[in-house]
Amino acid sequence: MxxxxxxxxxxxxxxTPLLVAAIGELVVERSGVLNLGVxxxxxxxxxxxxxxxxxxxxxxxxxxxxxxxxxxxxxxFAVMTLSLATxxxxxxxxxxxxxxxxxxxxxxGFVGLPGERLPNLYIPFLTDLPVxxxxxxxxxxxxxxxxxxxxxxxxxxxxxxxxxxxxSIGDSHTSAHALGIxxxxxxxxxxxxxxxxxxxxxxxxxLVYTPQWVENMTAGRGWIALALxxxxxxxxxxxxxxxxxxGAGRNGQLHAQAFGIPVPxxxxxxxxxxxxxxxxxxxxxxxxxxxxxxxxxxGQPFVPDR
Amino acid sequence: MRVELVKRPQRSAxxxxxxxxxxxxxxxxxxxxxxxxxxINPISAFYTYFISPISEVWQLHELTxxxxxxxxxxxxxxxxxxxxxxxxxxxxxxxxxxxxxxxIPVMFPAFESPIVLPLCLxxxxxxxxAYAAIPAVxxxxxxxxxxxxxxxxxxxxxxxxDWMVRGPWRxxxxxxxxxxxxxxxxxxLPALFPVAGRANWGFVFALVAALxxxxxxTRLLRGFEVxxxxxxxxxxxxxxxxxxxxxxxxxxxxxxxxxxxxxxxVTGAINQLQxxxxxxxxxxxxxxxxxxxxxxxxxxxxxxxxxLTYLGGEAAQTALGIxxxxxxxxxxxxxxxxLGCDTLIHYRIRFVGLGAKARGESEAVPxxxxxxxx
Numbered sequence: 203m204x205x206x207x208x209x210x211x212x213x214x215x216x217x218t219p220l221l222v223a224a225i226g227e228l229v230v231e232r233s234g235v236l237n238l239g240v241x242x243x244x245x246x247x248x249x250x251x252x253x254x255x256x257x258x259x260x261x262x263x264x265x266x267x268x269x270x271x272x273x274x275x276x277x278x279f280a281v282m283t284l285s286l287a288t289x290x291x292x293x294x295x296x297x298x299x300x301x302x303x304x305x306x307x308x309x310x311g312f313v314g315l316p317g318e319r320l321p322n323l324y325i326p327f328l329t330d331l332p333v334x335x336x337x338x339x340x341x342x343x344x345x346x347x348x349x350x351x352x353x354x355x356x357x358x359x360x361x362x363x364x365x366x367x368x369x370s371i372g373d374s375h376t377s378a379h380a381l382g383i384x385x386x387x388x389x390x391x392x393x394x395x396x397x398x399x400x401x402x403x404x405x406x407x408x409l410v411y412t413p414q415w416v417e418n419m420t421a422g423r424g425w426i427a428l429a430l431x432x433x434x435x436x437x438x439x440x441x442x443x444x445x446x447x448x449g450a451g452r453n454g455q456l457h458a459q460a461f462g463i464p465v466p467x468x469x470x471x472x473x474x475x476x477x478x479x480x481x482x483x484x485x486x487x488x489x490x491x492x493x494x495x496x497x498x499x500x501g502q503p504f505v506p507d508r
Numbered sequence: 509m510r511v512e513l514v515k516r517p518q519r520s521a522x523x524x525x526x527x528x529x530x531x532x533x534x535x536x537x538x539x540x541x542x543x544x545x546x547x548i549n550p551i552s553a554f555y556t557y558f559i560s561p562i563s564e565v566w567q568l569h570e571l572t573x574x575x576x577x578x579x580x581x582x583x584x585x586x587x588x589x590x591x592x593x594x595x596x597x598x599x600x601x602x603x604x605x606x607x608x609x610x611x612i613p614v615m616f617p618a619f620e621s622p623i624v625l626p627l628c629l630x631x632x633x634x635x636x637x638a639y640a641a642i643p644a645v646x647x648x649x650x651x652x653x654x655x656x657x658x659x660x661x662x663x664x665x666x667x668x669x670d671w672m673v674r675g676p677w678r679x680x681x682x683x684x685x686x687x688x689x690x691x692x693x694x695x696x697l698p699a700l701f702p703v704a705g706r707a708n709w710g711f712v713f714a715l716v717a718a719l720x721x722x723x724x725x726t727r728l729l730r731g732f733e734v735x736x737x738x739x740x741x742x743x744x745x746x747x748x749x750x751x752x753x754x755x756x757x758x759x760x761x762x763x764x765x766x767x768x769x770x771x772x773x774v775t776g777a778i779n780q781l782q783x784x785x786x787x788x789x790x791x792x793x794x795x796x797x798x799x800x801x802x803x804x805x806x807x808x809x810x811x812x813x814x815x816l817t818y819l820g821g822e823a824a825q826t827a828l829g830i831x832x833x834x835x836x837x838x839x840x841x842x843x844x845x846x847l848g849c850d851t852l853i854h855y856r857i858r859f860v861g862l863g864a865k866a867r868g869e870s871e872a873v874p875x876x877x878x879x880x881x882x
Contacts, residue, residue: 238655278844282844282847282848285511285513286513286847286848286851287513287851287855288847288848288850288851289847291594291655292589292794292798292843292847293844293847295596295794295843296795296840296843296844296847299791299794299795299836299839299840299843300836300837300840300841300843300844301840302836302840303833303834303835303836303837303838303839303840304833304836304837304840306831306833306836307830307831307833307834307836307837310831310833421663422659422660422663425656425659425660428656429653429656429660432653432656466671466675468667468668468670468671468674469667469671471667472663472664472667472668475660475661475663475664476660476664478656478660479646479652479656479657479660479661482646482652482653482656482657483646483650483652486650486651486652486653487650487651487652489651492651505513505515505855
């Protein structure tokens with residue numbers, strides 16, 4: 203039983219950064235903006251989180267720094283694509299390239315240092331309950347934040363007026379603009395939210411998952427988060443399922459290695475990427491489902507005529 | 509103060525020509541700030557970075573070695589991007605091209621013949637094209653997002669190369685190092701001017717590829733098809749152009765060129781397979797493609813500039829003791845500024861400031877409001 207609990211816990215820890223980054227990107231894409239810079243914002247969050255945590259000695263300040271740096275970095279993308287109407291695909295890519303370079307440069311001094319780890323939740327009595335105790339009351343803080351984020355975003359997008367407005371912008375920015383909605387203001391806020399989430403996901407990596415700084419430690423998770431948004435067909439509650447499947451995949455890889463299953467480790471390491479491709483194919487071959495949920499204005503630049 | 513974009517009636521020829529230079533100047537300015545923050549004198553840093561790596565003839569040879577793969581890949585990517593098809597997995601196609609192209613020299617190290625090298629290059633191109641066909645099939649057949657699939661395949665290719673050089677293809681006499689046997693002379697891309705430096709035929713391939721793609725894009729129907737489908741898919745459909753066929757064409761072309769870049773790098777510069785054979789050429793080539801304004805001839809110039817940032821990064825690491833990641837930062841900033849400056853081609857930027865308010869707004873006051881005033 204203990205083994206099962208441990209496995210479930212590690213799956214949750216592996217899935218959390220994917221979920222957090224994906225839920226942020228989901229809001230961004232719902233507003234009609236495609237930000238391919240998730241990987242870059244995530245790695246900036248990771249290096250900022252580790253650095254602030256190490257220098258101040260407080261992992262909480264580290265997490266805060268990760269969120270702020272992620273949002274700040276996404277502001278660069280917002281100014282380019284929203285105010286200067288640049289190509290979103292190319293700008294997102296350059297955000298990722300810049301983030302990978304900048305984080306590598308900032309993190310040179312952090313390599314090999316022991317990091318601060320965010321403590322797991324502990325509530326006396328409740329956490330000590332058998333089985334459910336640690337699963338429900340004993341995980342790391344970002345896990346709870348991720349659940350709250352998903353619930354919050356689902357409520358915001360589909361139960362509030364502002365959420366409806368945001369979705370309408372994502373489907374037709376010209377109509378929204380004609381109705382007097384500040385398209386760019388909404389999109390700026392959405393991109394900043396996405397950046398903060400990606401930063402938080404990066405912070406989780408360097409403050410919970412593996413509390414240290416390793417160059418390129420995001421290892422494509424930002425891109426998997428982007429795929430997760432497609433997998434969720436832009437619906438918040440479909441994200442966790444995909445996220446936990448990926449988490450389980452990553453985990454299965456480690457366990458298979460531990461049990462000495464005679465498969466080359468490189469093959470096991472490539473499974474998450476192959477699984478992402480397989481899942482994308484399965485989802486996108488259903489044209490009706492994709493057409494119905496994809497924000498119609500996704501990726502198109504908008505310049506208001508005044 | 510507010511900044512507004514005003515659409516130009518037609519694209520500005522002036523800014524079309526100027527924007528890469530403005531972008532480069534802005535990158536320099538940002539770089540100077542970066543060096544100041546690192547506590548390094550920007551002028552000496554720039555000298556180390558951009559002048560010292562190309563002050564001798566043999567160094568120019570090194571420049572072409574770095575520029576060749578960038579140009580080869582970027583001209584292929586430019587065709588994709590012109591068609592609005594986003595292949596960002598060139599790094600993986602480069603690696604697969606290198607692996608497939610190395611099959612003969614690794615598996616038959618004793619086989620020496622003039623046909624070995626052409627076979628290697630051909631296999632390299634086939635390997636790259638075949639690997640690029642995967643996202644193309646998925647895109648054409650299942651409508652799967654090619655950005656994500658082509659990128660995921662980069663990681664898979666890197667892991668596959670890692671497995672090959674540690675497993676089946678490891679040199680038995682290599683003292684356990686993860687690398688293949690050294691290629692024999694008939695599988696080595698010859699140097700152009702062996703006395704003067706290491707520059708090899710890869711750079712010639714790059715120039716030929718750039719010229720060929722330029723002819724394709726400006727003189728052939730297929731190039732026209734690419735441009736029409738890219739700028740207006742609807743118009744392309746009415747003209748009877750097939751989008752799915754275009755997906756295959758652009759992916760296989762760029763994949764083949766990336767594969768050629770990979771096998772040229774291996775047969776020309778490294779002479780064996782190692783766990784890492786490319787310092788991110790496939791990604792840097794994206795920057796090259798945009799800096800060259802998706803124009804094959806511009807890409808040749810842009811490839812040389814980006815190659816210089818690689819050499820400068822190495823020089824700065826040894827001379828100034830700063831991380832060679834600075835090169836990546838420069839490259840990223842450059843792409844940002846290029847994209848930002850390209851806005852000037854299609855838009856005029858108007859500053860609606862406090863002083864200009866009266867002037868600027870009076871034009872825009874609606875007729876109804878004017879009547880109220882009078």
